[in-house]
Amino acid sequence: MARIWAGTDIGKTHHHCVVLNAQGERLLSRRVLNDELELLALLADVLALDEDVVWAVDVADGMAALWISVLLNHGQHLVYIPGLAVNRASAGYRGMGKTDAKDATVIADQARMRRDLTVLRPDDEHAIELRVLTNRRTDLNADRTRRINRLRGQLTSIFPALERALDLGNVGPLILLTSYQTPAALRRVGRSRLETWLRNRKVRSPEALAEAALEAAGRQHTAVPGEKITAQVIHTLAKEVMSLNEQITEIDKLIAARFRDHELAEVIASMPGIGPLLGAEFLAATAGDMSRYGTADRLASLAGVAPVPRDSGNLHRPRRYHRGLQRVFYTSALISIRNCDDSRRFYERKRSEGKRHTQAVLALARRRVNVLWALIRDGKCYRIDLSGTATA
Numbered sequence: 001m002a003r004i005w006a007g008t009d010i011g012k013t014h015h016h017c018v019v020l021n022a023q024g025e026r027l028l029s030r031r032v033l034n035d036e037l038e039l040l041a042l043l044a045d046v047l048a049l050d051e052d053v054v055w056a057v058d059v060a061d062g063m064a065a066l067w068i069s070v071l072l073n074h075g076q077h078l079v080y081i082p083g084l085a086v087n088r089a090s091a092g093y094r095g096m097g098k099t100d101a102k103d104a105t106v107i108a109d110q111a112r113m114r115r116d117l118t119v120l121r122p123d124d125e126h127a128i129e130l131r132v133l134t135n136r137r138t139d140l141n142a143d144r145t146r147r148i149n150r151l152r153g154q155l156t157s158i159f160p161a162l163e164r165a166l167d168l169g170n171v172g173p174l175i176l177l178t179s180y181q182t183p184a185a186l187r188r189v190g191r192s193r194l195e196t197w198l199r200n201r202k203v204r205s206p207e208a209l210a211e212a213a214l215e216a217a218g219r220q221h222t223a224v225p226g227e228k229i230t231a232q233v234i235h236t237l238a239k240e241v242m243s244l245n246e247q248i249t250e251i252d253k254l255i256a257a258r259f260r261d262h263e264l265a266e267v268i269a270s271m272p273g274i275g276p277l278l279g280a281e282f283l284a285a286t287a288g289d290m291s292r293y294g295t296a297d298r299l300a301s302l303a304g305v306a307p308v309p310r311d312s313g314n315l316h317r318p319r320r321y322h323r324g325l326q327r328v329f330y331t332s333a334l335i336s337i338r339n340c341d342d343s344r345r346f347y348e349r350k351r352s353e354g355k356r357h358t359q360a361v362l363a364l365a366r367r368r369v370n371v372l373w374a375l376i377r378d379g380k381c382y383r384i385d386l387s388g389t390a391t392a
Contacts, residue, residue: 007108056111270381273336
């Protein structure tokens, strides 16, 4: 049992640390620069008060990474309390204002009273690399989505028929928009020259794309005010989306290579519906260490696929869960319905019981948590025997 508790309110440039004893009395309160030398000095001062200490933080990555690494490298016991939990708990403490010192006090006091907080442990280099790469891919994908939405908006403002005709998720329409953005420009080039132009740039099905573009051009003969400058913006946005597509392709290769190097890659990838990307996201979130969660039930709860009871007796999805893990299990369950007979039969059985599509997929995702947990625990791959039954 710890004798003191040190809560740190994490900030970008400075952190604030408050230390409490078993009676909740404040022993230390200090604002410290997010710098290794100052953090080491804070660690030494807290350990001088008592070496039996539990540390707590409200951020588990990013701007807290250096402080967490310092604590873990010195063998300290560190727990994580989500910022939302800190904000809700703050209402029960004295004072109406929100200050770093108050938040640090709340963090320390919650760590003193609660026994259900997540213990932070060092991650291996593989998991950290996969986390960095998958987070970068998420950022790139979000940037691509924003630019495609802007591209659609700009194209709709001057040429709505073409916007309706193009699937901007494919590279062919993007290549088209790098040179032709207006009805007049498409009519001038003509179908034959447009097909040749697209074919020379290795666009798939150039005939169909040229036909769709020329049909849209034939439906509009009005030049919209601002068309010329808008066409330039469309050209730039199309180039940016193509560049982001290339970056995502490259990072997918990196992710796949790093995932295959992991000792659990074969086991995880043996699960139907889990490829290198989803497998990498799973390892980035869990490091493949199931002992952190104790049971498959806790992992399912963290992933947001285990329903929790209401007072009325009904079940609902949890409000707090790891969105990345939920994506892994939900998306892989959807994929497995298409390519795994066992998953499809389970899904159809749930549908026949009256569950909606989403409920049936979540039920399958929950079942798959147990299966993946057992595979990792036993170090065995998922297999289908000759009778069609899934085995580990």
